[in-house]
Amino acid sequence: MAAIGVHFGYTCACVAIFKDGRADVVANDAGDRVTPVVVAYRDKEQIVGIAAKQGRIRNAANTVVKVKQILGRSFDDPEAQKHITESKCTVINKDNKPKYEIDTGEVTKIVSPDEVAKLVFHKMKETAQSALGSDITDAVITVPFEFGEIQKNALRQAAEGAGFSVLRLIHEPSAALLAYGIGQDTPTGKSHVLVYKLGGTSLTVTIMEVNSGMYRVLATHTDHSTGGESFTHALAQYLASEFKRSFKHDVTGNPRAMMKLMNSADVAKHTLSTLGSSNCFVDSLYDGMDFDCSVSRARFELLCASLFNKSIQPIKTLLEQVGLSTSDVSKVVLCGGSARIPKLQQMIQDLFPDVELLSSITPDEVIPVGAAIEAGILLGRDCSSLDVDSITVDCCARDILVKEADDTGADMYTVLFPSGTPLPARRQHTLQGPGSLSSICLELYQSQGHNSTPQEKLAQIVLNNLEPKEDNHDIVTVVTMKRDGSLHVTCTEQGSGKSEAVTVAVAS
């Protein structure tokens, strides 16, 4: 049994297969592991992928790009309007739904964004099938966190129209977390993870809380104006100015020349992620004149310095928004193709000096791999019928702490039961008391608000008549919280088996 995860992005789509306990991205028929979401319409055929992207220079009016921007949106939606003005393809209004008008020879075809998406999904399915050698339908599809219900439905229907049976739609940041298996090994513990996704056209920063192996989005920020394309555009502008300097010709007004320059800049940008310098060469860019130029990584970083700053900025604002400091974040996950840029990685690392940046999986494959892992999890289930894509669970509202003394004898608090733990839950801790004591007192507190400094005492548990011994008393403390939030604590001294229990009721 195998299942696949599909990431359908603004610029690129990628498919990963979960098989024999591991998930891996598969290459398409062109040998690329990511497929550009570009659909070109010709007289009798539709081309999806790299071929369509390469043919775009000549067939711009009949080539649909970034269809995800318009998918499931109404015509007068501002996002859709933005797409319409940018698109080289004619977009018409039909019943307040945007449709592409494709001119294929004699007849003019009206194509809805759903159909375009369906074609892309079909391509992804073919890719997975050829890699697997058998028919495959079960799939998990990723969606951006900010997608609305209509857009999700449109995406789901497009996938189903291409022959997928959609197991579940999951959010891109959660897929990224799942790809690295964060919080999946042990179901206890709580941490904060930052997902930094810099795609082709958009930047998404999400702060997630991982608690008991479950993920929760604390805050997210999406910027549709920053992305890999803006870097490419900056580089292309630079190349155009270089051309103007050497040939005294301004090509910025020539769309075809600009498109050629963009393609060249794109290639150069990719090279600069690994090499120190890259050569840009465009045959007969303008008026039969060839263009040749070398760009160093430093030049590129200089050109995009302001853009990089702009890309990093949302992290700080978002952390402020949720009231966390950079030290509260335990992991940073990088995804999206542009997260490969070394300068950007370095800037993020500078921001989180003692946090590991997770980029062992190729950034643009993180999300599909996560989706495939989720598909593998769901495949084992008999009935994974879940109508909603996110679900509300009862969670513990406050941290439950115990008061202890540190080596110097000062008070310190240890979290026994972190806030946000899905309920019902049980946690077991082994607390230690000095062996010389004959009675030990556990004082339980709950935190007030977000930060855990001002406390409110909940209960105290006293264990009397302990036999003094040389090594420490081991007190096994089991903390159980029911779904309504009521707390039950049992403490047992391992040596003598003495135990005490309290139940703390819920404030009405």
Next chain:
Amino acid sequence: MLKEAVDGQVTVVCNTIAASVQFQVEPVGRWFEAFLKRRDRNVSASFQELEEEEELSEESEDEELQLEEYPMLKTLDPKDWKNQDHYAVLGLAHMRYKATQKQIKAAHKAMVLKHHPDKRKAAGEQIVEGDNDYFTCITKAIEILSDPVKRRAFDSVDPTFDNAVPSKGEGKENFCEVFTPVFERNSRWTSKKHIPKLGTMDSSFEEVDNFYSFWYNFDSWREFSYLDEEEKEKAECRDERRWIEKQNRASRAQRKKEEMNRIRTLVDTAYSCDPRIKKFKEEEKARKESEKKAKMEAKRREQEEKERAKQAELDAARLAKEKEDEEAKQAALQAKKEKEIQKKAIKKERQKLRTTCKNWNYFADSEAESVKMMEEVEKLCDRLELVSLQSLNEVLASGTKEDSKAAVEKQVQEVNAQLQKEKEAEVQARQAARSSEQASSGSGGGSKGWNEEELQLLIKAVNLFPAGTNARWEVIANYMNLHSTSGIKRNAKDVINKAKNLQKLDPHQKDEINKKAFEKFKKEHAAVPATVDNAVPSERFDASGAEANTASWTTEEQKLLEQALKTFPVSTPERWEKIAAVVPGRTKKDCMKRYKELVEMVKAKKAAQEQVAAKSKK
């Protein structure tokens, strides 16, 4: 480090805890799924943990192996490893094929710990040097059993497996007791998972059927490579290896065949012995029988019913007829009687008249007159009805001689006039008959009259539907009925007769008819120009009448023409010349004309046929 409890501190709850809050979580990951499952099943986390613990403990129990000592172990000859019982060597004789891979490994470990040469040497035991020590047997055993393929091969020829198939005699007695263990034993060879049970005597037909279909399509993984006589590895060269392989393959195939036969025999025996099958067969038979019977019964009843109905009908008809006959007889008798009475009366009256006339001496003076009068009176007697005779007699009886004479004479005159009239009528009738005969000249036995219009219509129709039209005369009759104004319904027979008559007529007569028709048409459509399309058929007829040569196309010529039309398509240059050359005795013009006619005919025919078809549909 926990703190010490201060004196007087007791376990106490001093505050309430904040209520739980609801958060949206991402539906991903195995912990989410576990949570969902827990929530759906409404169990607490601790319960699930307990369950998991239980599972764990079960697993650990599995690991606690009970190894059976194999007393012969130390006497085993490693060279004869092929004939040793590997399970027994590892102390797993009680588990055999049911032993898991884990258990085998554990058992091996235990055996190694116990029997390793080094260990025994340390204990001061004598060790046989080299591979001849019995420890090699243990190594061999784990080698076979740890490899799934080799283990399967060994399992296939498990010496403890009972290959026996119960005989029919055994099976007949207590079927279930005999066969259940046999099938259970053999089911280990299947590669399928769900093995149907033999079941009990009360198993349903579906269960039994399922069971036998499973066993008849038994897919066994048993193979006999373990029994290979030659070892491939021992061969010295490739050819020898090939030869050995061939030998082994043949013997394996032979054994496999035997095995399949064995299974087949087993299932066959079971099937033939199975009292349930017998029962089902009987039931089926009985069911079929009863069904058949019921069918027959129904058929018979139906037949009877039919016959009864028929009989009743016949009876009713006969009764009605009898009654009618009786009535008719009565009526005839009555009529006869009346007639006789009347006859008598008339005779009497006549006699009376004669006597009266005689008495009056026939109102005559001379002999000759009287003779003439007598004749007249006789005539009167013949002709006059009863009533007039009576009245005449009355007049004669009451009146004087003069009066009587006048009356008689008057009667005579009347009678004479009547006679004259009749004669004239007869003559006229004869004439009319003759003329009508002439007109219709023996038209089909008193057929309905045909007027000009209809004749014209008929000619038109006959031309429209030439010989060869499907159901030609019906079509013509229908056409006639549709178009005629007279309202007389004609059938095919009428039409066929009339048309034949018409054919007999000489061209002159036809001409006349047509001319008349034309005149009439002209009269009717005085204002309409004569070139209307309607006139075409008659024109055509005219032409055919006038030019006898061109008009009558024989069937052969027609065929030739049709063929020519086909061979020279429209695009052919000088098409008509070529066509004319092919049809002997016809000019180009003739051919063209004929072609046009044919086209018209086909058009009209189609229209009429459509009408007929539409009509018949209704």
